[in-house]
Each structure stands twice: as structure tokens, then as C-alpha cells.
Amino acid sequence: MLSATALEKRFGAVRALAGLDLTINPGEFFALLGGSGSGKSTLLRVLAGFEAPDAGTLTLDGQDLLPVPPWARPINMMFQSYALFPHMSVGDNIAYGLKRAGVAAEERRNRIMAALDLVGLQGMEARRPQQLSGGQKQRVALARSLVMRPRVLLLDEPMAALDAGLRERTGLELRALQRKTGAAFIMVTHDQQEALALADRIAVLDAGRVAQIGPPQEVYARPATRFVARFLGAANVLEGRMQDGVFESAEVGGVIASGLPADTIAIALRAEQIRLTSADEAPRITGILEDAAFRGDDWLTIIRLPGGASLRVVHDTAPPAQGSLVGLLWEAGAVVPLFA
Amino acid sequence: MSRAILLAPFWVWLLTLVAAPVLILVLMAFATPAEGVPPFTLGLRFAAFAMLVEDFYYAEALLAALRLAATTAGLCLLIAYPMALGMAGLRPGWRLPLLALLMLPFWTGFLLRIGAWIGLLRDEGLVNHLLRGFGITDAPLALLYTEGAMLAGMVHAYLPFAVLPIFTALIRLDPALLEAAADLGARPARVFFSITLPLTLPAAAAGFLLVFIPAAGEFVIPELLGPPEAQVIGRVLWQEFFQNRDWPLAAALALVLLALLILPIRWFQRLGASA
Numbered sequence: 001m002l003s004a005t006a007l008e009k010r011f012g013a014v015r016a017l018a019g020l021d022l023t024i025n026p027g028e029f030f031a032l033l034g035g036s037g038s039g040k041s042t043l044l045r046v047l048a049g050f051e052a053p054d055a056g057t058l059t060l061d062g063q064d065l066l067p068v069p070p071w072a073r074p075i076n077m078m079f080q081s082y083a084l085f086p087h088m089s090v091g092d093n094i095a096y097g098l099k100r101a102g103v104a105a106e107e108r109r110n111r112i113m114a115a116l117d118l119v120g121l122q123g124m125e126a127r128r129p130q131q132l133s134g135g136q137k138q139r140v141a142l143a144r145s146l147v148m149r150p151r152v153l154l155l156d157e158p159m160a161a162l163d164a165g166l167r168e169r170t171g172l173e174l175r176a177l178q179r180k181t182g183a184a185f186i187m188v189t190h191d192q193q194e195a196l197a198l199a200d201r202i203a204v205l206d207a208g209r210v211a212q213i214g215p216p217q218e219v220y221a222r223p224a225t226r227f228v229a230r231f232l233g234a235a236n237v238l239e240g241r242m243q244d245g246v247f248e249s250a251e252v253g254g255v256i257a258s259g260l261p262a263d264t265i266a267i268a269l270r271a272e273q274i275r276l277t278s279a280d281e282a283p284r285i286t287g288i289l290e291d292a293a294f295r296g297d298d299w300l301t302i303i304r305l306p307g308g309a310s311l312r313v314v315h316d317t318a319p320p321a322q323g324s325l326v327g328l329l330w331e332a333g334a335v336v337p338l339f340a
Numbered sequence: 341m342s343r344a345i346l347l348a349p350f351w352v353w354l355l356t357l358v359a360a361p362v363l364i365l366v367l368m369a370f371a372t373p374a375e376g377v378p379p380f381t382l383g384l385r386f387a388a389f390a391m392l393v394e395d396f397y398y399a400e401a402l403l404a405a406l407r408l409a410a411t412t413a414g415l416c417l418l419i420a421y422p423m424a425l426g427m428a429g430l431r432p433g434w435r436l437p438l439l440a441l442l443m444l445p446f447w448t449g450f451l452l453r454i455g456a457w458i459g460l461l462r463d464e465g466l467v468n469h470l471l472r473g474f475g476i477t478d479a480p481l482a483l484l485y486t487e488g489a490m491l492a493g494m495v496h497a498y499l500p501f502a503v504l505p506i507f508t509a510l511i512r513l514d515p516a517l518l519e520a521a522a523d524l525g526a527r528p529a530r531v532f533f534s535i536t537l538p539l540t541l542p543a544a545a546a547g548f549l550l551v552f553i554p555a556a557g558e559f560v561i562p563e564l565l566g567p568p569e570a571q572v573i574g575r576v577l578w579q580e581f582f583q584n585r586d587w588p589l590a591a592a593l594a595l596v597l598l599a600l601l602i603l604p605i606r607w608f609q610r611l612g613a614s615a
Binding site: 069081144145148 | 526539
């Protein structure tokens with residue numbers, strides 16, 4: 001179990017890690033999700049040992065990791081740029097760590113072959129990194145890390161440098177590899193789809209802290225803060241407060257929820273959980289259809305509410321014309337109260 | 341069309357300052373020495389080249405020059421690599437001032453800097469003065485007009501040419517490569533010898549050549565700081581041109597030097613292509 005408590009790291013005036021707590025279980029696929037400046041890359045570099053935190057603790061199965069230099073940590077990292085050594089063949093790249101660990105030549109050969117086999121690059125050991133495609137480079141980088149049999153593998157934006165078409169497949173392969181090797185994978189990404197699709201648990205980072213942590217479905221369905229709701233996308237966030245049992249919001253210009261906890265300061269409402277009313281239904285609220293965009297599977301519309309806020313709403317069928325007055329309806333349980 | 345215009349200065353430069361002088365040298369090398377201006381008459385005479393082969397004086401001067409150039413370039417490399425490593429390791433804000441300091445000596449005249457070495461190393465110079473002042477020696481040491489003085493002057497003059505390419509290569513080195521090596525279990529010294537050094541070797545070779553090539557033809561520093569027996573090719577060239585006024589011989593000598601210096605340039609091109 002990898003455990004970080006109260007990690008602090010400052011770069012000049014910037015507080016990259018602001019008392020961050022995190023626990024990662026053995027053998028889980030964990031995603032660190034956050035925008036630029038959220039501290040996710042700094043956290044990864046602290047875990048790898050490239051940055052020393054100003055304060056806080058970091059342990060792996062009870063062993064203090066902070067005094068351990070990067071070359072002695074049982075943690076390996078796959079770099080965003082892959083960082084393959086350009087003056088070495090694929091085989092020598094993968095052998096590099098094994099040589100440092102003093103693995104005998106014969107076992108080394110076997111483990112290199114097994115690692116190439118694992119990532120589907122049999123027979124490529126004599127190639128130079130420059131002769132490989134982006135996807136192949138990524139696999140070599142993966143093989144180079146996995147051949148070390150790390151307990152924890154850090155992946156810095158592993159799919160960022162790949163073509164969009166390759167990402168989905170590579171992601172699934174990555175998860176299959178994680179299951180096969182049993183190592184804990186900690187993946188840093190800014191792509192929420194990637195994190196939701198692959199991880200057993202995700203942590204959304206905001207300003208050097210964990211804003212929310214949990215299984216993807218839970219974090220997606222029940223965002224804890226406005227930041228998480230906005231970052232995970234597609235959720236409408238409306239500011240307001242509870243008064244006399246109903247949620248009042250100036251930007252809505254009407255009552256859209258009731259019976260929420262008294263300390264609710266905003267609500268999240270997912271675009272796909274709102275629908276337009278038919279003629280015989282009473283809407284929760286009405287608005288003007290301001291804009292519509294066809295997205296292939298569905299339409300996305302922007303509905304302007306009386307108070308000025310706009311809601312994103314997803315439809316399965318063609319929406320009414322722009323400028324129409326439309327009624328909106330959703331299940332009471334679709335409204336998620338936010339407290340921060 | 342616009343490409344031709346852009347390339348025009350290059351071709352003008354190549355023709356007037358490289359091709360034409362070499363052509364003149366070739367004509368001169370096959371000419372016959374004569375009294376008058378210019379001190380030769382054109383012809384097709386091989387005596388100058390025959391002389392270079394027959395008289396070992398010239399071969400020795402050539403060897404001495406190549407040895408001096410190699411020693412200078414080697415010393416420059418030994419000093420320049422750690423210097424470049426130190427500079428590249430600094431925060432970007434500190435690099436530029438240090439780079440400026442490195443180039444600072446170029447702001448004073450070349451001869452002035454040689455003059456400064458003479459002032460330091462002569463019998464009544466600062467170094468001997470201090471040595472005697474601290475009671476380390478009683479009589480002045482013969483520092484000037486020695487191999488050491490010559491090498492000090494050479495290294496001082498050519499060091500920046502070796503530092504610059506290495507420094508550039510080091511700051512261009514992807515730091516992720518060094519971190520990846522550390523991540524895979526390499527200690528700092530191992531990271532240096534297995535990653536940093538091999539990846540900056542072409543730049544080190546460039547630094548070596550940038551010193552070696554001009555140093556091979558150097559004659560002022562051996563003349564002013566070196567021992568009288570340091571008959572390097574540059575000095576011999578000078579003597580043949582201006583003292584013996586044997587222009588054909590001097591021209592032949594210059595051509596041989598030029599031909600010899602093309603070899604390391606070719607070697608460097610191969611190195612650059614493989615890196």
C-alpha cells in the first residue's frame with residue numbers, strides 16, 4: 001500500500017501540493033485526474049523521487065520512501081515523452097534497468113523477450129527508437145518499466161502522444177497489462193474519459209489537494225464539489241442557497257430543487273438527465289432554446305433560463321427550432337447537492 | 341528565384357574568399373620563385389612539393405603543428421566539458437551571464453591577451469615575483485618561451501570554441517532521459533557515463549575540431565610564447581612567405597596543411613551523420 005499524507009511542495013509562490021493525502025492499494029489501477037496546475041505531475045514526480053516534498057510523509061508498505069533516492073525505489077515510471085534512450089536499441093533500452101539491478105545475462109535475455117512478448121513487440125529488440133512508430137515507442141517504454149517488475153508503475157499521460165484512433169485500444173491494453181502483472185498502476189491524465197474508462201479508482205486533484213476520490217461511477221454520479229462537477233464535464237452547475245426548504249438561485253430565476261441539505265451552495269445536474277417536456281407534462285422550469293448542435297448520436301442544446309444561466313441538455317431526437325420556448329423535466333434524484 | 345537570392349551571399353563568399361584564394365595558392369605552388377613583384381613566375385614546376393618531401397624540416401614542422409593542435413584541443417576538451425556541465429546545470433537565468441563571461445576575453449585584442457601572458461610569465465613577471473616573494477624560489481623560473489607557456493596561451497585563446505558546442509548539446513539533452521535512467525536504477529555517475537556522455541560525444545568532437553583546425557595553423561602564439569625550437573607549420577609558412585620570400589614553397593606548404601585538415605572534417609561529418 002502506497003500512502004501519502006499531508007504532502008506539501010512549493011515552487012516559488014506556487015503551492016503545487018497543498019497538504020495532499022492519498023492511499024493507493026496494491027494492484028489497483030488508479031487515475032490522478034486534474035487540469036494543468038492541479039499538482040498531478042508534481043505528485044507523480046514526488047512518488048518517483050525526482051522531487052522532494054517540503055513536508056508530509058510517503059510510505060510504501062510501511063517503509064518510509066522519502067529518504068530513498070529514485071534509483072533505489074521499487075517504483076518505476078513511464079514518461080510522457082517515453083524517454084527512450086536514442087543511442088540504444090530496443091533490447092538495450094529494456095536491458096538498462098536489469099543491468100543496473102545486476103540480473104545475469106541469461107535471465108536478462110529471457111526477461112527482455114518476455115517483456116517484448118507482453119507488449120506485442122516480438123523480434124523488435126534490434127531496432128532503434130527512431131525507427132519505431134509512436135505506438136511502438138509507447139510499448140517499448142512500457143516494457144522497459146514492466147521488466148523491472150515494479151510494485152508501483154507510474155504513468156505520466158501515457159496516451160497523450162498517441163493518435164486519437166490508437167488511444168482507446170491502447171487504454172484497454174494498458175488495463176489488461178495491469179491485471180496481468182498485478183502491479184499498482186498510477187496514471188496521471190487530464191482526460192476524464194480516459195480516467196473514467198480505465199481506473200478502478202480516481203482522484204480528482206484541485207490546487208494541490210484531492211478534491212474527491214472514489215470509483216469512477218461514484219465520482220461521476222455524485223461529484224462532491226463544484227470543481228469536480230465541472231471538471232468531469234457535462235454537468236450543469238447552478239449556484240444558489242437553500243431557503244425555506246427550496247433551492248433558490250438568482251441565475252435560474254425559479255425553483256428547480258427542494259428538500260436538499262441546508263448547507264447546499266450549488267447543485268449539479270447532468271445534461272443527459274434533463275429532457276424536454278411533451279405537451280401534457282408540467283415542466284419543472286421553462287427556458288428558451290438558444291443553440292443546438294448535432295453530435296452524431298444525439299443533439300446538444302443550450303437552454304437559457306429566466307435568471308440568465310444556461311443549461312446544457314442532451315436530446316435523442318431533433319430539438320425544436322432555435323428561439324422556441326421549451327419546458328424541462330428531470331427526476332428529483334438527478335439533482336446533486338454540492339457543498340464546496 | 342528567392343532561394344537563389346538568399347544563397348547568393350554564400351556563393352559570393354565561397355568564390356571570392358575560398359575558391360579564388362585556393363586557386364591562387366595552387367597556381368603559386370607550381371610557379372618558379374623570381375625576383376620582383378610578385379616574387380614568382382607562373383609555370384608548372386613541382387620543385388616546391390619535391391622540397392617538402394625531401395627536406396624533413398617541413399614534415400617535422402607539420403607534425404609539430406598537428407601535435408600542438410591535438411594537445412591544445414585535448415586540453416581544451418578536458419577543461420571545457422566540466423565547464424559546460426557546470427554551466428548547463430545552472431538555472432537558465434544564470435547561464436547567459438556565464439556565457440557572456442566566457443566570451444568576455446574576445447572583447448580585448450588577441451595580441452593584448454598574448455601580451456598579458458608575457459607580462460605574467462617573464463622573468464620579472466608577476467608569477468616569478470610572487471614565487472620569490474613567498475620564498476618558494478630564489479631565482480626566476482624560466483616560464484616564458486616554454487612548451488607550457490605556449491600551451492597556456494593556446495588553451496586560453498581557443499577554450500570558448502570547445503565550450504560552446506558542448507554547452508549547447510547539454511542544455512538540449514532531454515532531462516527526462518536522465519530521470520528515466522535514474523528511475524531504472526542508475527546512480528548519478530552511471531547516468532552520466534551511460535546517457536549524458538554518449539549523447540554529447542558528437543558535440544565534444546565538434547568542440548575538439550573547432551579548436552584543432554585553427555590551432556593547426558596558429559603561428560602567433562608559438563612565436564610569442566613558445567620555445568625557439570617550436571617550429572610549427574604556421575611559423576614556417578610565415579618565414580617562407582616573408583623572410584625567404586619563397587612563395588611557391590609557402591603555397592605548397594599551405595595546400596598540404598589544408599588537405600590534411602579536410603580529413604578530420606570528413607571524419608566529423610560521418611560522426612554527425614551517425615548521431
